[in-house]
Amino acid sequence: METFLTFAIALVVTLFFVSRYVKKMAPTADGQAAAAPAGPSAACPRCGHAVPQGSTFCGKCGAPLDLWKVHRATVAEASGSKTAEKGKPRPVINASLCIGCGTCVDVCPEQGALAVMGGKAILAAPEKCVGHAKCSESCPTSAIGLAFGGALQTIKVPMVDETFQTNVPGVFIVGELGGMGLIKTAINEGRLVIDGIARRMRPEPAPTASAGHGADGYDFEDPQAGVTDSRESGGTLDSPADVVIVGAGPAGLSAALTAKQLGLRYLAFDQAEVASTIKQYPRHKFLMAEPVSMPLYGNLYIADGTKESLVSVWENILANTGVQVQTQERVENVRRDGEALEVTTSRNRYYGRHVVLAMGKRGTPRRLGASGEGLAKVAYRLIEAETYEDDDILVVGGGDSAVEAALALSRSGRNRVTLSYRKDDFSRVRARNQQFLAEAEQKGLLAVERGSHVLEISPDAVVLETKQGRKTLPNDYVFILIGGESPEGFLRQIGVEIVEKSVTA
Secondary structure, eight states, X not given: OHHHHHHHHHHHHHHHHHHHHHHHHSBOTTSOBOOXXXXXXXXXXXXXXXXXXXXXXXXXXXXXXXXGHHHHSEEOOOTTSOHHHHOOOEEEEOTTTOOOOOHHHHHOSSTTSEEEETTEEEESOGGXXXXXXXXXXXXXXXXXXXXXXXXXXXXXXXXXXXXXXXXXXXEEEOGGGGTOOOHHHHHHHHHHHHHHHHHHHSOOOOOOOOTTOOTTSOOOSOTTTTOOOGGGOOOSSSSOEEEEEEOOSHHHHHHHHXXXXXXXXXXXXXXXXXXXXXXXXXXXXXXXOSOEEETTTEEEOOXXXXXXXXXXXXXXXXXXXXXXXXXXOOEEEEEEETTEEEEEESSOEEEEEEEEEOOOXXXXXXXXXXXXXXXXXXXXXXXXXXXXXXXXEEEEOSSHHHHHHHHHHHTTSOSEEEEEESSSOOTTSOHXXXXXXXXXXXXXXXXXXXXXXXXXXXXXEEEEEETTEEEEEEOSEEEEOSOEEOTHHHHHHTTOOEEEEEEOO
């Protein structure tokens, strides 16, 4: 009996508070729902709905709010301002880019401030760091950024608003180029930017999130709505495309799929091939850990998350959706021509009402032009040198990046590393790296082929042309580190402002 009375009292109290809440949230006389309890909130950049502080998704449209972290970050003071006003700079190390070469440790005047542990640089003694910034300047992979004051990180990015539009009207930037490098984030940004452009062109209520939508909780109402073909996309001055998309990586392909899905007339270009940025990663590199929803395709889940699996899925998406991407066509300039934007490529001139730049951040790596360079074992950047063990590795290049990559790969003594350089000496390499290279070569940790170049790359070997003639070496991996062209020059050329932003969370 006592248990029953306790249960009854608890039920009555619960119903009392629930009824009060229902009455409070019920529509008022003017048909509007009563306001939620007052508290810190911000408007969703996509639909304008008030979102409580700390929310992960918008409760109305389901947009993932983390996408706008960089866009909402405050612009840092000009680099010429006094350090005292900005606060003491401190290094922020991106472990995914750090190759553990130790250059930062060597150049830091404050002994013990930095160290290499587990193959990665760390800030071992923060109290010793006084802000020389030499570590950031010397890092060959740009893995060390500088943060000021209370910022978690200070990064250089294009000036982009919450609609992904730059200071150049009609030009938008998404993906890694805008400061957010995760594949899932890039896919979501590609969808959102086209969704926003579509609503600009024909305003309509934003779709709402509902059960059964994409794995990230955000999707469109009708996955086949208005599907069109890029061959009917216009692109002339008299009939400009609705949107021109530059780049066919995660952000660019997602944007093209969304444009097709929403019935927009679109053109999509890539200077190389679809997913070329992903293909630049080393073989077996783990890239993606969680599912995401792709427009016109559905939930995208890569079982092992590796480069090879992701590339395979990308090719499957192209085959099954019919999205059109013009490859091997480099965009060289974008300028305003009346009501349209003129896009000049290596082949032609096109016109669009909007341009979405989804080119990636690292620019265009230089290629050798050697036979077999397209094999999966060839990469243009080194990530996590410590994961390579008992491998035959060729590093090509004569700059600090190539030398430090070769040193990092040979440091364990468990790999057989060869450094190939077309010149006879490494005169443009820092003196300290020249010393380290000479020591490693003397100890037999690596071999250096001076005055050589790559003739052929095969699945299990490489052929070099050396001073002694052709030489065939067993090979598992090739790293081509001969420089590249940054997209920053292109952005400045078309008028996009580049700023430093202080990211706090």
